[in-house]
Amino acid sequence: MFPIEFVAAFLGWMIALTLVVAASFQVILLWRRSVRARYFQRKDGAMARLAQPVERFLSGAADLASTMRLLGPLRDEAERDAVAEMAGRAHHPEAIARRSRLLWRTGHVHRWAEAAFGRQADAIVQAAFAQVGTQIPRVFANARMNVLRRRRIFAVPRALALHELGRLAPAHASVFLAHALRDPSVYVRRRAVECMGENAYPESVPYLLEELRRAVEEGNDVSLRTIKSALVRFRIVDMEPFLPFFRHPTQRMRFFVIDTLREICHRAAKGGLLGGSAFSAAMRQVVLEDCARDEFADVRARAAGVIRHFQDAAAMRALHTLLQDENEYVRLHSVRACAHIFYKPLIPELLQRVTDVRWRVREAAVKGLLDLAPQGQEQLYHFFATSRDKYACEQTAEELESRGLIRNLVADLAQGRAVVLHLAVCRKLLDMGFTSMLITELSRIARPELQISFTEALQLAPPEEVMAVLREVAEPHPEGEHAGALQLLYRGPQPELAEARTV
């Protein structure tokens, strides 16, 4: 065993070491706080001093030379960060272009480029500011020291610098971003991809598609979702480079490309009307001819979401075919695609899908028909009232409750609209046990005579809740029409209601 002196000395040194480490952590903590406090103090001062010239330049009220004179030499990091932060508030494209020129002249761009690209920075900055409006130059790789450059400790400063470069005017930023795609670190490349998406500069699309191809075919540590998130930010008119990929031999590639296009269309449709004219003839053809007939079901499924926006006879035919597809996901997406006023003629096909063997398709069909109100809704009500398909009816009833349509049904009944059909729907709901919301809504009707007549019409074998409602109706006024409320519950079937039950 060790001699006791050795143990004592060892313990002593260990104690001293731990105390020193604890004390140094404490010092680092306090030092860090005080440095940050001083930094923010200087930055606040710089922002107050330099805000006006920067804002004037960004708004176009001052030229670059005079702004540079007013800014003077930026002395430390706090001042440089203050200018970058103030310039970063520009959102208008013209202001962003001015910001790029300002940050180039103040030396920010060089500084960031040096942090991001090291010795190649000068060449890339030159390329970025000379190549405005032309093709992005071919990127070159630097394989030296890649093992070290991949380490997070070295990659994070590069990613942060690239983040700043990516916020320059898209024409300049895209050059830096294209170069950054060859960086060995995933942090830097991911940031490059994200910035490309944020800028949505059309000339970046081929680079992103190449990243997508690498992710699908070769393995890419930038994830498919990240690349797709970037691609979906582009406009439909920027999607021409997609065309060759719709016929790509790899089915996953075809899938990701059509799915991205679907998301772009969806996003565009949210922002306003999107019609067939938004797509080029080549794009329409490839989607209708190739994607809608692709051997890979997921491609066909996603194609339906794009075809929806074509809104012409060819699209109608394609969706009609896809609605009958053998694959449930194709049917599901096609059903969703048909939920548009243009595709009202496909309501009968949608009704067929309400009885689909797959519940997701049934659910989508019910939702689609309700979205196609009033025709689709009315057809669904007719179907619901007469169908004996338990699953289809359950799906419909659930959706009627979830959307709060029972309130509309009861309100329509109260106003005497579509009484026969709506009574039949209510009757069916009660038969199926979907009573809760219906009863709540019935109890909310202000006129007791209406409640009574509905109850009579529905010929309830009443559950306890209905009894309670009816008692409530009857009890405050035991005389007159209220007195009949409970009595009405136990009447036998009324011949005049046969019509309602056989709609």
Next chain:
Amino acid sequence: MRSLLVHFFDYVNAVVLVYFIVSAAVYTTLMFISLYTVTLHSRIARRLGYGNLGDSPVTPPVTLIIPAYNEEDAIVQTASAMLELNYPEKEVIVVDDGSTDHTAMRMVQHFKLQRVERVYREFIPAQRPLVFYLNPEIPGLLLVSKENGGKSDALNVGINIARSPYFCTVDADSIIEKDALLRLMAPVVHSNVNTVVSGGVVRIANGSTMDKAMVRQIAMPKTWLERCQVVEYIRTFLFGRPGWNSLGATFICSGAFCLLNKEAVIQAGGFSRDTVTEDIDMIAKLHRDLKEKGRKYRMVFTTDPVCWTEAPHDLGTLAKQRRRWQLGLMQTVMRHDKMIFNPRFGATGMLSMPFHAYVEALGCVIEAVGTLLLPFSLFFSSMPLWFFAMVILLAVSYGTVLSMASVLLADATVRRYPRYRDLWILMAYTLFENLGYRQIITFYRAQGVLQYFTGKHKWEVVKHGGFAARAQAAAPEPRPVEAARA
């Protein structure tokens, strides 16, 4: 007889020493890994943000499942906060697990919910829901009432109803920061491997100022017990878990705030109903199931999504909580003992499982016994006084180093204590926490282990006061500059 006792104490001391060396080596490694990864991650998170995920259609939808049992004080506030979360597509399912108070009624009244019938499809065995409530005008909210079956059962019901590919478990008495879900999802989006679990940090809200289910001003609590817990939580969440995560051996993600892949959980059989810490068990189950099936997967722990929770205010409640946690840990490591030192389970099997089994689960018994026997060994002269004093001093100073490192990490992250006063208190408690609090916790944990071996496997209910009840006067909104720097 004396010689026998001396030998006995020698052996005990040797075991305690080995335990101390092993745990110190592992904690020191974790500390350095975390100092490296957490500070770098904080730099990225602070500067780059997650704005592009917030409006991306590619960001997967998430279902937030809130199991609630007798949470009438907190449930409305929590559900409202969940609905307000910054996330593109989400649904909130509150599962009232047979509460005997007015939990469901509070929800119905506040959100004007209506009773409806729903088609219930069972993917994981669980008690059938009795009633569903929704408001068609709040389409993202669903309340489900069922008979009491425990938290696991409530979560399983929520999973059966959930429509999204991912779900997030949220405790009914917790508060989640507005961007936290987005931050939790970021590693999932950026990963090209199936990410089945994404965990975030849980911090203690005691002492902080709350307003409208949000933490407005972070501050240290007033009592020593709560302050010690603050240091302990920071240490656990800022260097324990990130450290294991960096080694690819995540073993614990707090169920108070954890994102899980629904399909993977269903495949693993859902949450176990016979354990008191279903969250720890689920992580082990997922590791086991996915490794056995040869699937590629990933579990991540991120330090910037923050969930705020209320820590126990008194020793009795703390004891119940810690006994339960320890019992749950024991149940998990014993149930999945075939993973221990099994190379088939990778870093989890070779590193974190053995560590959690022998150091975290059983180690507290050694620590407790050692703490009890040290004075006796001194009395029987088995150990010289100077040696005894030095060992104690080393243990305390080492514990302080670990806590100090975590405070340093906390200051590097987005959610730091802004006031210097709080910082001083925090630093002071990195020392005080090792003098008394740590020993108390060790004994509670040892009791948990004893409960396991004596077969007392019941859930000890920990009743919180509730944020609403303890909410301090709403402080003014932090100035924009402070908010940006916080």
